[in-house]
């Protein structure tokens with residue numbers, strides 16, 4: 001597949017901003033090229049625009065070569081950049097599979113890029129035939145979220161493979177929750193698919209939503225396009241430092257994930273015992289989608305108890321559902337105590 005044929009002509013022609021730090025990369029003693037303040041604050045210098053130290057660690061952990069890694073100001077920046085690279089406003093479109101993450105639509109709306117929707121099946125799986133049927137010459141990007149938010153399930157590998165084998169545009173697989181799943185990442189398929197982009201994030205399993213750091217994995221031509229369009233210093237020095245520190249403590253991340261998975265199965269079991277809980281959907285993420293009898297009433301009741309969950313009851317295919325993030329043991333316990341109080345209210 002010829003990736004450049006999918007790219008907006010103005011982006012292909014773009015001469016990117018050349019920063020001081022990208023024009024001179026060697027070792028030197030005196031840097032008088034970037035109009036920085038010379039007095040040492042620990043943060044007086046511009047950060048590495050391509051974040052090589054962070055990428056080196058990520059490369060080892062994810063088993064993906066450094067030149068196939070892009071880092072963004074959250075994966076939300078990656079979503080926005082992909083749309084601006086590939087979709088001509090007022091002409092091209094993205095394809096999304098609702099119910100799914102809301103940012104694909106918001107980023108497309110901001111860019112004045114149309115949105116085509118192919119609903120997931122009632123068991124929350126993508127329908128490859130329907131997706132391909134809905135795809136036209138202007139369908140540039142398919143956003144596919146697995147494990148999916150807000151449903152929590154992983155898409156069947158055969159379905160994703162069938163889509164990857166035929167979809168003529170960019171296939172962006174959002175793996176924000178991959179660390180909570182027992183399925184392999186699609187990063188291992190990059191060699192076979194020049195149009196594949198896999199997105200991951202430091203916001204969930206790594207416990208670093210506050211630093212805003214997202215990852216994209218793709219073959220070098222797509223990574224080069226992302227680098228060309230991004231703001232020169234899109235990942236700041238503090239973020240790069242915090243990420244490096246976290247990447248040194250991989251076992252902490254693994255311990256958190258274990259704890260959250262334990263919490264998820266305990267919570268699932270205990271929620272199932274409540275008479276007002278109708279269904280708990282299978283989850284490969286750090287949350288549970290739960291269908292309850294009176295979602296709005298329960299949602300309000302929990303707010304009054306100081307417990308906030310996400311009300312997804314108006315979302316198609318998620319009717320009646322609340323999305324509950326797995327918390328610390330005590331937080332899960334507080335939720336269960338509140339639910340016992342709710343269950344004991346006479347009707």
Ligand SMILES: *Cc1c(COP(=O)(O)O)cnc(C)c1O
Pocket residue numbers: 073074075076077101145149174176200201202203204209212213214
């Ligand atoms: C939480 C989440 C993200 C994370 O976005 P960041 O900008 O990296 O914080 C991405 N995709 C999905 C589906 C999510 O639920």
